[in-house]
Amino acid sequence: MSKRVFYFLGVLLVLGVLLAACGGGQASSGGPEAVKTVIVTVEAPSSGGSNTAAGYGTTLKTVKDRGYLICGVNAQLPGFGYVDDQGNYKGFDVDYCHAVAAAIFGDPSKVEFRPLTAKERFTALQTGEIDVLIRNTTWTLTRDTDLGTNFAATTFYDGQGILVRKDSGITKLEDLNGAKICVATGTTTELNLADQMAARGIDYTPVVFETADQVFGAYEEGRCDAVTTDKSGLVSRRVTLKNPDDHIILDATLSKEPLGPVVRQGDDQWYDIINWVVFATFTGEEMGINSKNVDDVKAKTDDPNVKKLLGLEGEMGQKLGLGDDWAYNVIKYVGNYAEIYERNLGPGTPFNLPRGLNSSWKDGGLLYAPPIR
Amino acid sequence: MNETSVPFWRDERVLQWIAQIVFLVAVIFFLWYLYHNMITALAQRGLLPSFHFLSLTAGFDIGEHLISYSRNSTYGRAFIVGILNTLEVSALGIVFATILGVIIGVMRLSTNWLINKIASIYIEIIRNVPLLVLLVFWYTGVFLQFPRLKEAKILAGPTIISNRGVAMPWGKPTATWHAYLYVLLLGLILAAIVWWRLTLIGKRTGRMPLVTVWSTLTFLGVALVGWFAITLFMHQAPLALDTPEIKGLRTVGGLELTPEFMALFSGLVFYTAAFIAEVVRAGIQSVSKGQIEAARALGLNGFQTLRLVVFPQALRVIVPPMTSQYLNLTKNSSLAVFIGFPDLYSVAGTIHNQTGRAVEVTTLMMAVYLSFSLLTSVFMNWYNKKIRLVER
Numbered sequence: 201m202s203k204r205v206f207y208f209l210g211v212l213l214v215l216g217v218l219l220a221a222c223g224g225g226q227a228s229s230g231g232p233e234a235v236k237t238v239i240v241t242v243e244a245p246s247s248g249g250s251n252t253a254a255g256y257g258t259t260l261k262t263v264k265d266r267g268y269l270i271c272g273v274n275a276q277l278p279g280f281g282y283v284d285d286q287g288n289y290k291g292f293d294v295d296y297c298h299a300v301a302a303a304i305f306g307d308p309s310k311v312e313f314r315p316l317t318a319k320e321r322f323t324a325l326q327t328g329e330i331d332v333l334i335r336n337t338t339w340t341l342t343r344d345t346d347l348g349t350n351f352a353a354t355t356f357y358d359g360q361g362i363l364v365r366k367d368s369g370i371t372k373l374e375d376l377n378g379a380k381i382c383v384a385t386g387t388t389t390e391l392n393l394a395d396q397m398a399a400r401g402i403d404y405t406p407v408v409f410e411t412a413d414q415v416f417g418a419y420e421e422g423r424c425d426a427v428t429t430d431k432s433g434l435v436s437r438r439v440t441l442k443n444p445d446d447h448i449i450l451d452a453t454l455s456k457e458p459l460g461p462v463v464r465q466g467d468d469q470w471y472d473i474i475n476w477v478v479f480a481t482f483t484g485e486e487m488g489i490n491s492k493n494v495d496d497v498k499a500k501t502d503d504p505n506v507k508k509l510l511g512l513e514g515e516m517g518q519k520l521g522l523g524d525d526w527a528y529n530v531i532k533y534v535g536n537y538a539e540i541y542e543r544n545l546g547p548g549t550p551f552n553l554p555r556g557l558n559s560s561w562k563d564g565g566l567l568y569a570p571p572i573r
Numbered sequence: 574m575n576e577t578s579v580p581f582w583r584d585e586r587v588l589q590w591i592a593q594i595v596f597l598v599a600v601i602f603f604l605w606y607l608y609h610n611m612i613t614a615l616a617q618r619g620l621l622p623s624f625h626f627l628s629l630t631a632g633f634d635i636g637e638h639l640i641s642y643s644r645n646s647t648y649g650r651a652f653i654v655g656i657l658n659t660l661e662v663s664a665l666g667i668v669f670a671t672i673l674g675v676i677i678g679v680m681r682l683s684t685n686w687l688i689n690k691i692a693s694i695y696i697e698i699i700r701n702v703p704l705l706v707l708l709v710f711w712y713t714g715v716f717l718q719f720p721r722l723k724e725a726k727i728l729a730g731p732t733i734i735s736n737r738g739v740a741m742p743w744g745k746p747t748a749t750w751h752a753y754l755y756v757l758l759l760g761l762i763l764a765a766i767v768w769w770r771l772t773l774i775g776k777r778t779g780r781m782p783l784v785t786v787w788s789t790l791t792f793l794g795v796a797l798v799g800w801f802a803i804t805l806f807m808h809q810a811p812l813a814l815d816t817p818e819i820k821g822l823r824t825v826g827g828l829e830l831t832p833e834f835m836a837l838f839s840g841l842v843f844y845t846a847a848f849i850a851e852v853v854r855a856g857i858q859s860v861s862k863g864q865i866e867a868a869r870a871l872g873l874n875g876f877q878t879l880r881l882v883v884f885p886q887a888l889r890v891i892v893p894p895m896t897s898q899y900l901n902l903t904k905n906s907s908l909a910v911f912i913g914f915p916d917l918y919s920v921a922g923t924i925h926n927q928t929g930r931a932v933e934v935t936t937l938m939m940a941v942y943l944s945f946s947l948l949t950s951v952f953m954n955w956y957n958k959k960i961r962l963v964e965r
Contacts, residue, residue, distance in 0.1 A: 255617070319926050326620075326931070347929035348620050378823040380636075380737065385919070386926030394634045394644035405823075406634045407833070408923065409913045418913065421717040422736045423832065425822050466617060 255466035260304070260473065260521050263331055268310040271297035272330035275315030276412040279436040279544050279551050280336050289313045292544040293334040296355060296461060296478070299534040300332060303477045303526040308533040317411050319386035322347050325464055332474055333462040336430060338388040343462075350471050353478040354460040357557040357566050359453035360389050361431035363438060366448050368425060373400060373452050380405045382415045382424035389429050392455040412437065430457045432545070432553060439550045473520050480527040482569035483509055484536030485560050491535040494528060509572050516572055527572070537567060615932065626928045627652070633923060635915045637831060648924050655920030656941055662834065662916065663903040663945070666841040670902060671895075673842060674849025679879070681854045692850065699847035705908055708840040712912040715839075716832035722819060733817050733824050736832065743828035744812030749803050753811035756799030764792040833914035837906065845902045852898065856891035857883055888960050896953035900946050907942075917941060 263269050273294055274281035281291040289297075298308035314330050325333045326348055336358075337343075339351040362381075364370040370379075373396070383390050385408045397404050407424055409415045416437050419427040429437070431449065438444045461474050484490065487506055489497050498510045507513035510531075511524035518524060534540065537560070545553040559565025581587045615621055627649035634644050639657045642650060680692035699707070717736050720726055725735035732741040768788040775781035804810045817827030860883050868882040907918035917938065925934040 319922055322926070322929060323931055326929075342927075343929070346620075376822075378821045378825075380823070385923045390923070391632045391927065394632055397634075398644050404634075405636045407636055407913050408915060408919065410910060410922075414911070414913070417713070418717070421713060422721050423717055423913075 255464075257467065257469045257521065259331055259464070259467045259470035263304060267305075268312055269297065269301045269304065269332070270312045270314060270330045271300070272314045272316045272321055272324050272333040272335055273297060274335045274412075275313075277336060277433055277436055278439060279549065279553075280432065281315075281334075283315075290544070292356065292540060293336060295534055295540045295544065296334045296481075297332070299481060299530045299540075300461075300474060300477050302529040302533040303473065303480070303522055306523065306525065306529045308529075317386070318384050319410055321386075322349065322462075325349060325462060328464070331463075331470075334460075336433065336459045337462050338430075338457045338459060340388060348465050349462050350465050352461040352463060352471060352474040353482075353569075354458040354566075355478055356432065356459040358430040358432050358457035358459055360392050360428060360455040360457055361434050361453060362426050362428045362450045363419075363434045363447050364426045364450060366446050370426065370450070372450065373397075373402060376404055376426060377402050378404070379425035380407055380423065382407050382409065382419045382427040384408075384412055384415045384429065385410055387429070388455070388457065393428055396454045416441070428454070430459070432459075432551075435551050435553055469521055473522065476520060476572070477526075477530055479569035479572065480509065480530045481535070481537040481540060482560065482567045483527070483572055484531045485538045485567070486562060486569065489531055489536060490539050491532055494531045498528060505571070505573070514573065611932065620929065620932075622932055623930075624933055626924075626930055626933070629928075631924070631927075633927065635920060636913075637834065637915055648928065651920055651924060652917075652937065655915060655917035658915055658920075659903070659906055659909075659917040660945075662837055662841065662909070662914070663906050666838060666845065666902050666906065667899050669838075669842045670845040670849055670898075673846035674898075675853050677846060677850035678853025678857070681850055682857055696847045696850055699843055700851070704840060704844050704905055705911060707844055708836060708908055708912050711839045712832060712836035716836050719832075722822070722824075725819065731816060731818075733819060735824075737823065738829055738831040738835065740817035740824040740827045740829045742814055742816045745815035747809050747811060747813050749807045749809045750811045752807065753799060753803055756803065757796060760792040760795030760799070763795055764788040767791045831914075833909070833912055836912050837909045837914045837916075840908075841902055841905060844905070845898055848898050848901075849895065852891055852894045853887070855894075856887035856889075859890045860886045885960070886962075889957075889962060892953060892957045892960065896950060896957075899949050899953065903945050903949065904942060 271294075273289060273291075275283055275289070277291070279291055281289065281293045284290045294313065297311045297313065301311045302308040304310075314324065316324050316330075316333070316335060321333055321335055321337065322343070324330050333349075334355075336356070337351075338358075339354060343349060344351055362373070362376070364376075370376060376397075381393065381404050383393055383406050390406070390408065393404075393406065407418060409418060412429070412433070415427060415429075418424060420441055427434075431453065434449050438447055438449070441447060461478065463471050463474055484494075487503075487509065489506065489509070494510070497506060498512070501507060501510070501512075504513060508516055510528045511517055511526065515524055517526040520526065523529075535543070541555065541558065542548065545551050555563075555565060557566045559567065561568040612621070628647050630644075631646055631648045631651045632644050633651075635642055635651060635654050637658060638654045639661060640650075640654060642654050677692050677695060680688050681696065683689045683692070716738075719734055719736040722735045722737050725733050727733050730742050732739065765788070768784055771782050771784045771787055775784065800811065815826050815828075817824045817829070819825075864882055864886065865878055868878040873881065906916055909916035910919040910922060913919075921934050921938045925931055928934070
């Protein structure tokens, strides 16, 4: 009896595996739960089938079918990505997640946030756990090529800085000889630090942690003489220290850190969507269209460029696979770049970060959107 | 012949075979499917497995390294740095956890009420707190609460205690250290010969001399004589005293123990010792009371009873579970990543992140931990075999 049961189970297992395999090969679902999670990576490209490039258009379809966007964000960086006292995700990067959701669904709330550490983020993107990564991520050649990812338009131009205690008497990089420096693993700052210190011949010891909370916690406990990350991150995290005024950010800038959204390679349509959502926020600022006046402008405008942006002309949205009011929704529900910046990092916030490089090209900054036409 | 032949589909032996083959095929197919799935997905992202990255420049620094390492070293070397750090903390951890565990295990069986209770409370508390909590406690609760370097506590030696760690005087190898190593080797060889001879004599006469004591004395004697001989004839002691001092933002010289290392080490030792204590207690209690009473009747005192009668028999029960405690300790050391100690897991995580080679790095990491565990098991199994009861 028991042998027959064993035999039966064996056959059942084979059948199960065969079914799962077929399910993974053709349609997207059908296999047992355990198999399905593994299939995720391969399922998206294979269901695209005859399209021009493998994976083209699959991400948008997946997101639409699911009914919401899954956005990988930081949960420990006030101003960029953090959880407020009501448990909502807030911040500059988080607003860009809302912007993408607004462009796709016309509803900025259709986002699910996944808090990720610097170390987890690329794996989460590669395996399809998230649709887009908007987590103060620096664009570098290695990441663009080796990780199987694509970087969309830069939303924030940053540079690496160093935070020290005022009473330490450290005023320049050279004073850091022999210092312990706290740094987060899996970041470009970890590499820049090594490069810059080697170039200057400064002997230091890194103390490496997984999360920003651990890094700044150890710094505050006095484990390190200095802590390093992007300057915006230092400004943001300094506010969370016990006595922010006891700490200063050194003048030296160690690197260029262009931060922006990241997508998987292989789905050009999705890459375009993310890119142009960012450009729509730039363009909104260039044209002086914001969330308050956008309805007004839409009703009255005769400017062909504005008409194209707001979906009254040219079917721009359809070229992206979206509704024509995609950019209207972005500006209406989330705002243009200036609004997003002011809301999260501007004078009304504890950070009061000057726009600097992150001004529109019209104001001498680096934000320059290609024409929407 | 004919009347006994059963059709093969009714033959139980054949059916068993078929069932097993089908099962094997299913498992292989399933594994192949997962592998194929992974390779396809990786290929689509242009990430086919390759270990070429190990020879590229790492570009990041590591806080603690037993071998020379800088940002210009390769990823492969970074990997080795991580392996050595893990080995260092695991090996030291195993030794100290065993010593502490045995002491507490024996204390737990003490008839002295206070000692017994202290051991019980220790075991109950430590065993029932997650290791990660212990590690964070040791790190942020103890070692980071030491005074800042400017207000460092300086003990005799000098030993400098601050929240940057503990720096203490240490021997620094001099030019004659190399020669001294040969002396030590000679000492080892002589000690082995003494061991061998005394065991032979013991077997022949039936009265076993103090083998361990004599061979240890031989080794120490050679080491001591060698030390003075080298100092006298080569005009330099093999080791010079290296004392630490505060220089700017750090201590220079001596042996420096970082808070990360000390926290990980303490956490692992105190945690594992609680389990080892229970293993030791169980082992000792497994020795029947009659054995102890017999030993007493022969006139052995408490310590002799423990050393000559109880422990040799208890070891047979202790060693197998001890092996798994050692394996646990080694694998638990990967929690180092939470308190910033650059062990294998932490360094491999960084490598994974900077190269994006998730599959390769994870495979390597698993292989390394697996070899650690297998080596430990092999050694412990050998030891277990050696001490097992010889049945006549």
